[in-house]
Every structure is written in C-alpha cells, then in structure tokens.
Amino acid sequence: MxxxxxxxxxxxxxxxxxxxxxxxxxxxxxxxxxxxxxxxxxxxxxxxxxxxxxxxxxxxxxxxxxxxxxxxxxxxxxxxxxxxxxxxxxxxxxxxxxxxxxxxxxxxxxxxxxxxxxxxxxxxSKEELMRLFEASGYFHYDISPVPGTSVKDISIELVREYYMQYNMFDLYEESESSIQRILINADILRETDQGVQCTVGGLLVFGKSPVNKLPQSGISFAHFNGEDITEELIDKKQVNGRLNDIAEQIMTILKNNMLTGSVIKGAKREEVEDYPILVLREAVVNALVHRNYSITGSKIRVLMYADRIEFHSPGRLPNTVNVEKMKVGISYARNPFLVKYMENMRYIDQLGRGIPMILKSMMSKGAREPELEETGEEFVLTIYKP
Missing domain, CATH: 3.30.950.30 (Schlafen, AAA domain)
Incomplete structure (x- = not known):
C-alpha cells in the first residue's frame, strides 16, 4: 500500500x-x-x-x-x-x-x-463459534441433535421406504430397539445426555413436521410485478416440509408464476418457458442442501422479478470455497448428511456440476450471465431472463 x-x-x-x-x-x-x-x-x-x-x-x-x-x-x-x-x-x-x-x-x-x-x-457466542467450526470442516451442523425431539418426530414409514428402495432390509422386521440403533448409526438420530434426539438432517429428510422444531427450514417465495422489491406483490408463499417435498412444491409455484410462450415447430405448437426447468430445479435443490441451517430466524428466499429470479441462501460459502471456484465445479459439502440422502434420492449428483450447468444453460439461451455473490451472511444466485 x-x-x-x-x-x-x-x-x-x-x-x-x-x-x-x-x-x-x-x-x-x-x-x-x-x-x-x-x-x-x-x-x-x-x-x-x-x-x-x-x-x-x-x-x-x-x-x-x-x-x-x-x-x-x-x-x-x-x-x-x-x-x-x-x-x-x-x-x-x-x-x-x-x-x-x-x-x-x-x-x-x-x-x-x-x-x-x-x-x-x-x-x-456459542452459535457463532459453531458456525466457525462448521466453516472449517471440523463440525457438520446437519448431524447435530435438535433439542426437544425424539424418535417420535421421525416418520418410520418414510425411513422404511427409503431402505426398501435400495433392497437393504425391511425396518418392520426389526425390533424397536434395533430400529433405534439403525437410525442412530445412520445419523438420523443422535444419543445425547438428554436421551436419543433427532439430528437436523434426520428431521429435514424424514421428519413428520420439520418446521415445528426447525423454524428456519423451508422457503419464502415472492413474485413482484417489476424489477424492484418495492413493486406490487403478485404472489407470496411460505413452503415448509421435508426437503424433497419443499423442492417439488417450490418448483410448482415457480412454474405457475412463469409466463409461458409458444413457438410453432412443423404442425405442432411447443411451449417455451422463461427459464429452463432443469436450471430452476438445480438452483432450488442447491439452496436447500447447502444453506447454513445453524442460522436461525432466516429462511431461504426465492424472489421473482420481471427480469430475474434471486435465490437467497442463508450462510456464507464454507471452508475455502469461493465464487470463482464454484464456476469451475469445485464444491464443498457443508451438509454431508443432506448431500448423501438427497443424492440417493436422485436430487443431486454430488459432482459439483450444478453451478457450471446453470451458467452454461442460461448463457446458451442468450441470457445475461448468472451472478453469484456473498452479501453479509447470505449467498445469492441471480438468474436473468433470456
């Protein structure tokens, strides 16, 4: 200097x-x-x-x-x-x-x-220190216990369906104590001084009502009639539930709020959407899987404007990841439990291809390059309309 x-x-x-x-x-x-x-x-x-x-x-x-x-x-x-x-x-x-x-x-x-x-x-503070450890990779919040929970907050039927899907075993053939041990070994439950409790990831993937114990989970959606947050509000939704249910619901909301044009190809009329569905799905799932769930009082926000959609995910980028590394496919699993289970359920592929795919897809449509930005304690992905 x-x-x-x-x-x-x-x-x-x-x-x-x-x-x-x-x-x-x-x-x-x-x-x-x-x-x-x-x-x-x-x-x-x-x-x-x-x-x-x-x-x-x-x-x-x-x-x-x-x-x-x-x-x-x-x-x-x-x-x-x-x-x-x-x-x-x-x-x-x-x-x-x-x-x-x-x-x-x-x-x-x-x-x-x-x-x-x-x-x-x-x-x-304790919460801030926890986030520092999480950012370093020493600690993963998604396998930490949620106070005031128990195995009763988990849908055993959903866990059973998950294991049956992979031809592993039928939970209903196991004893109650054996089921509990299986769920502990799978990081769905955690043994604590206060008894056996659900993990954050366990609730988010298999919980009966995750938002009751994790009010920061879910997505807030808003659609504005213009290019600024002060414009008239067209639609507003609060989406809660398990991660896969949230992903499906918010995709339906996005589709319903998109203008759909059409083109004539031969004798057929084909619909043309403002944004590729694959891109929106990737952005939604990335936000759900990679947000920092230790930040309370703040949900994921999806804001739709006339010219763009913004995906606001609570939490700064983890470890040594930065925007430039993300653009070339380098990623870090802040929530390895969520990554593992959502990958098994075919929502992600864990190859770091999400952001490069979004960039390539939108630019191939002639759109402005999507923006990736850290602002305060949020990571924001902005996708522009072609």
Missing amino acids: NIDECMRLIQNGESSHVEFKEEGIKPTELAEEIVAFSNADGGTIIIGVSDKGEIIGITNRRIEEWIINICRDGCIPQVHPHVQVLDMSGKEIALISIPKGLNKPYYTGNHKYYIRVGTTKRIA
Missing part, C-alpha cells in the same frame, strides 16, 4: 475491515484484534493512529518483529500477516494486513475466540 492509499484508508475511518490502534496497545489486545479479523474476512490494523484518525506515529524500530511474534505466539493457529511501515509526513505508522483465515476458528493464547462485528470485536 502506498502513502496516498493509506491516507484514504485513514480518512475513511474505522470499519468492519479497518482498525486504528496507538503504539501503547498491549500484545494480548493486539492478538485479540488479529484473531477477530482472521475469523472474519480479514482486514487492516494501523498502529500509530488514534481512534479519531489522528496520525500519532510510532517509535518502536522493531515493531515488525514484535507484531510477527504476537501472531506466532498469541494467535492459534498462527496468523501470517503482511506488515508494512510507512512514513506519513515524518511520522511512521505500521500497517498489519490480515488475510481471511483459512484455518478457522482462531483463538488467543488464553483460549478466547473473537469475531469482528462492525467496528468492534467481541467474544463469539
């Missing part, structure tokens, strides 16, 4: 990606700031600048070594920042550029996990 860029950064003030610190900051406090940025999207800490943006400067000639030691000894796993010292009109400042962490969650030497919220840091 050059002097002009640094000055603009200082003039813009502190933000979710920029923090000012004076030289007297304690090593433990600096470690906390570094950990918080590493657990988020990275950022820049400028030492030698007051909270109000006044350049005070530094006197420590070995500050780079001091910072590196803090990142090595006070941050776990070790953080590897880029440190730069700049002379700002006779006053030196130190810029610490911290990359987005690839080995989350990070914590300090005294075993505290910090996250960045706006212009401040704070200790991560």
Whole structure:
C-alpha cells in the first residue's frame, strides 16, 4: 500500500475491515484484534493512529518483529500477516494486513475466540463459534441433535421406504430397539445426555413436521410485478416440509408464476418457458442442501422479478470455497448428511456440476450471465431472463 492509499484508508475511518490502534496497545489486545479479523474476512490494523484518525506515529524500530511474534505466539493457529511501515509526513505508522483465515476458528493464547462485528470485536457466542467450526470442516451442523425431539418426530414409514428402495432390509422386521440403533448409526438420530434426539438432517429428510422444531427450514417465495422489491406483490408463499417435498412444491409455484410462450415447430405448437426447468430445479435443490441451517430466524428466499429470479441462501460459502471456484465445479459439502440422502434420492449428483450447468444453460439461451455473490451472511444466485 502506498502513502496516498493509506491516507484514504485513514480518512475513511474505522470499519468492519479497518482498525486504528496507538503504539501503547498491549500484545494480548493486539492478538485479540488479529484473531477477530482472521475469523472474519480479514482486514487492516494501523498502529500509530488514534481512534479519531489522528496520525500519532510510532517509535518502536522493531515493531515488525514484535507484531510477527504476537501472531506466532498469541494467535492459534498462527496468523501470517503482511506488515508494512510507512512514513506519513515524518511520522511512521505500521500497517498489519490480515488475510481471511483459512484455518478457522482462531483463538488467543488464553483460549478466547473473537469475531469482528462492525467496528468492534467481541467474544463469539456459542452459535457463532459453531458456525466457525462448521466453516472449517471440523463440525457438520446437519448431524447435530435438535433439542426437544425424539424418535417420535421421525416418520418410520418414510425411513422404511427409503431402505426398501435400495433392497437393504425391511425396518418392520426389526425390533424397536434395533430400529433405534439403525437410525442412530445412520445419523438420523443422535444419543445425547438428554436421551436419543433427532439430528437436523434426520428431521429435514424424514421428519413428520420439520418446521415445528426447525423454524428456519423451508422457503419464502415472492413474485413482484417489476424489477424492484418495492413493486406490487403478485404472489407470496411460505413452503415448509421435508426437503424433497419443499423442492417439488417450490418448483410448482415457480412454474405457475412463469409466463409461458409458444413457438410453432412443423404442425405442432411447443411451449417455451422463461427459464429452463432443469436450471430452476438445480438452483432450488442447491439452496436447500447447502444453506447454513445453524442460522436461525432466516429462511431461504426465492424472489421473482420481471427480469430475474434471486435465490437467497442463508450462510456464507464454507471452508475455502469461493465464487470463482464454484464456476469451475469445485464444491464443498457443508451438509454431508443432506448431500448423501438427497443424492440417493436422485436430487443431486454430488459432482459439483450444478453451478457450471446453470451458467452454461442460461448463457446458451442468450441470457445475461448468472451472478453469484456473498452479501453479509447470505449467498445469492441471480438468474436473468433470456
């Protein structure tokens, strides 16, 4: 970063990606700031600048070594920042550029996990810490137990049909205790200190009424008469149920809300839909299977406009996946239980072909290239009408 860029950064003030610190900051406090940025999207800490943006400067000639030691000894796993010292009109400042962490969650030497919220840091809550572990691949929320549930919340008939489909065995020939053991081994149930409970994935795939215990499940649909969310609302639906049922219901809703034209081929008239059904199905199933179900109070949203359809899926991209990797078919299973069962039920193929297929199909129709974007705690796929 050059002097002009640094000055603009200082003039813009502190933000979710920029923090000012004076030289007297304690090593433990600096470690906390570094950990918080590493657990988020990275950022820049400028030492030698007051909270109000006044350049005070530094006197420590070995500050780079001091910072590196803090990142090595006070941050776990070790953080590897880029440190730069700049002379700002006779006053030196130190810029610490911290990359987005690839080995989350990070914590300090005294075993505290910090996250960045706006212009401040704070200790991560239980739910936030869970999401950090999930993003790292150490933990999968879809096989975690759901409090207040039991085997009674699972449709044994649906589980039986699933196993019968693959000629494995008939659950009804098993004893009650044997059925429970089978469901535990299949990650549909989980043994806990509070007894045997349903897993998140078990409820989503085989539950009698998943939304009762997982209100964040399901899809909210809205169709607007224009290109903006402030336009007149044409249709609005809340779709709940098991994942496969939700997928089928939302596809019916999308079809009913699409304008269908026609072309004459020979002696026959063939219907032409605004969006290829295969593309819409892939987008819907991807959202259902890959959303972050640990985020409560937020459903998947499908928003239909005159010129596009947006699929809003709660949760940032997991692990090291980014938009560019998705475009070439690189994926990561945030919810391996859901992926396994939905693949077995022929809803997905687990080959990472979904996004490349959507891009290729829509562009071959002459449509604008679909957009993939992370916005806050959501991943948004936007498909434009040809």
